[in-house]
Amino acid sequence: MQPYSPLVLTEIDGGVGIVTLNRPLQHNLMDASLAESLIAAIDGMVDQHGVRVIVLSALGDSFCIGADPLELERSGLMNVEPALAARLLRTISDCIRPVVARVQGPALGLGAGLLAACDVVIASFDAHFAFEAIRTGQVPAVIAPYVIAAIGPQRARRYFLTGERFSASEAYRIGLLSEIVGSPEHLDDAVGETVDALLLGGPRAQQQVKMLVRALGRPRADERTLDQAVELEDRIDCGAEAQEGLDALFARRRPGWVPSGAG
Numbered sequence: 472m473q474p475y476s477p478l479v480l481t482e483i484d485g486g487v488g489i490v491t492l493n494r495p496l497q498h499n500l501m502d503a504s505l506a507e508s509l510i511a512a513i514d515g516m517v518d519q520h521g522v523r524v525i526v527l528s529a530l531g532d533s534f535c536i537g538a539d540p541l542e543l544e545r546s547g548l549m550n551v552e553p554a555l556a557a558r559l560l561r562t563i564s565d566c567i568r569p570v571v572a573r574v575q576g577p578a579l580g581l582g583a584g585l586l587a588a589c590d591v592v593i594a595s596f597d598a599h600f601a602f603e604a605i606r607t608g609q610v611p612a613v614i615a616p617y618v619i620a621a622i623g624p625q626r627a628r629r630y631f632l633t634g635e636r637f638s639a640s641e642a643y644r645i646g647l648l649s650e651i652v653g654s655p656e657h658l659d660d661a662v663g664e665t666v667d668a669l670l671l672g673g674p675r676a677q678q679q680v681k682m683l684v685r686a687l688g689r690p691r692a693d694e695r696t697l698d699q700a701v702e703l704e705d706r707i708d709c710g711a712e713a714q715e716g717l718d719a720l721f722a723r724r725r726p727g728w729v730p731s732g733a734g
Contacts, residue, residue, distance in 0.1 A: 479508040480530075481515065486523040487666055488516035488568070495531025501538045501581050502548035506559045513562050513570075524669045525566065526662060527589060528573040534598065537580025540607065541720050553704040556581055556613045557697055563588040564617060567678045569669050573662045574598050574648075575655040579636075583647070584614030587621040590681065591669075592648045593662050594639050595655045600647065601636040607716030608726065612704040616696065622646045 480491040490512045492499040499505075516522050529535060536542065538551045551559075563570055563585060572586050574594035583600045586592045602618070604611045611618070611631055619627045622645045630637065642648045652661045669677070707713055712728070719726040 477508070478505045479512045481512050483516075483519060483522060486521055486670055488519060488522040488525045490516060490525060490527050492529035492535060495529075495533075497542065497546060498533035498577070499529045499531065499535040499582070500542050500546065500548070501535055501551055502543055502546075503551050503555060504549065506551050506555050510559055510562045513566060517566060517568060522568060523674055524666050525568050525570045526573055526666065527563070527570060527585070529575070531576075533576035534572075534574045534578040534594075535582030535585065536577055537582040537584075537603075539580070540717055544721065551581065553613050553701040553708075556584075557701050560584060560588045560614065560617055561697070567681070568674075569677055569681075571662060571665055571669070573658050575658060577601075579603060580611070581614060584611070584617055586647060587614065587617035591650075591665055593650045593652065593658060593665065594642065594648050595652055595658055596639050597655065598639040598642070598648075598651075599636050600639075600642050601634060602630050603634040605632060606634040606726075607720055608707075608710070608712035608714075608728075609716065610704055610707045612700040612707070613697075615700060618647075 476493060478493055480489075480493045482489040482491075490509070492505065492509070494500055494505060513525060516525050538556075540550065543550055569591065570589045572589040572592040574586065574592060575598060577599050578586055578594075579601045580603055583602060586600075602611050602614070615627065615631070618631075622630075626645045639648060639651050643651050650661060650665075652658055715728075716726050
């Protein structure tokens with residue numbers, strides 16, 4: 472029998488709570504169990520006396536490929552329902568501690584949405600990103616408030632509408648990333664420098680700063696807006712177009728809406 476391996480690893484070191492996605496062989500594929508484990512880990516860090524900063528990281532070559540439906544089907548895992556995804560993003564965004572993301576490799580779909588909910592995002596140059604829901608006839612409604620707040624509506628329209636992948640340098644240019652480093656080997660040093668700077672600030676003042684930025688920057692989505700996003704994503708996911716998109720994905724063919732000869 473294989474020994475049990477937790478989906479999320481946690482460690483506390485000198486006031487820093489490290490929360491690590493631990494599904495490296497599946498590129499940290501996000502399913503319902505991993506989402507619930509991540510919520511519990513972050514809430515647990517907030518409850519730990521002395522934790523001042525939370526670092527969100529991942530083992531393996533990928534940060535998180537999101538809730539890829541084909542990979543979930545292959546692995547026999549349960550999809551992340553929109554309401555659960557909304558709760559996960561809210562847990563990160565509303566965390567009273569600063570949350571720093573350490574990113575290597577791909578961060579796709581919900582995986583990229585996690586970054587938009589963090590306070591600081593540091594990635595290696597090999598990282599890449601995409602919001603690919605549109606290509607299976609779905610809508611990234613739940614992550615939209617956080618992504619739009621991070622990169623603005625015009626850029627969100629482009630990447631939501633095309634589903635194209637984009638580089639770390641483009642992610643930095645549009646505001647999804649706070650910093651890029653040359654290679655994954657340099658990530659720990661860069662994250663350490665940011666954490667050291669955060670530890671110099673007053674914890675109550677930092678909590679107030681997070682609330683201030685939400686209030687005076689791009690307004691935080693209220694409960695009604697988030698409920699509407701969950702309802703929209705549920706409705707679209709049950710529609711004929713999304714079903715055709717998923718059928719095409721599983722059959723390894725193009726969906727019926729793609730014109731013949733399209734790139």
